[in-house]
Amino acid sequence: DAKTTQPPSMDCAEGRAANLPCNHSTISGNEYVYWYRQIHSQGPQYIIHGLKNNETNEMASLIITEDRKSSTLILPHATLRDTAVYYCIARRSGNTPLVFGKGTRLSVIA
Amino acid sequence: DAGVIQSPRHEVTEMGQEVTLRCKPISGHNSLFWYRQTMMRGLELLIYFNNNVPIDDSGMPEDRFSAKMPNASFSTLKIQPSEPRDSAVYFCASSPTGTGNTIYFGEGSWLTVV
DSSP states (O other), rough: OOBBBBOOOEEEETTTEEEEEETTTTTOTTTTEEEEEEEEETTOEEEEEEEEOEEEEESSSEEEEEEEEEEEEEETTOOGGGGGEEEEEEEEEESOOOOOOOOOOEEOOH | OOOEEOOSOOOOOOOOOEEEEEEEOOTTTOOOEEEETTTTTHHHHHEETTEEEEEEEETSSSSSEEEEEEEETTTEEEEEOOOEGGOOOEEEEOOOSSTTOOOEOOOEEEEEEE
């Protein structure tokens, strides 16, 4: 699976959009971009994933560049409960595991 | 849906004792994963199963660790004998078959070996 690079930490003001970047310059054509988050002491929580097109669900939006070498997770209106470690993972299609890096620690500040 | 269910949620045991962690995947899911999380090493994949068959156990740290999946609704991770360095949070996760499928995690089993 392709390696991903994320900033170690970010801050965001409550109510503002949180934009979390991820670089995956070596991603291959059959690898999806997945985002998970882990709130302290809990299991990783699925947020969103995509292959080529931008995706949106009730939690977030995922913007993937046309060359697929990077992506951005957008939390449109961050709340204090969004404080967590966010993981960007490139994962091959099929029944393959997730390989976690160190992620980005997002702190939402009141 | 009940989600992935793990037990026990917390366990404290003495060095040398056997530890058994249990996992019930989401009904209908064909793949099951065991992860371990520590401050030093982050989230590591230990082993995963597809259709109850172990596919990759290269992440299992030592022979003291073993995992089984006797049927589609149950899996165990056993540590025998346990050591203090095994103290960690152990997560079980499951996913259905298919392209672009999502993996869902349980809440973890917190293990402390003293």
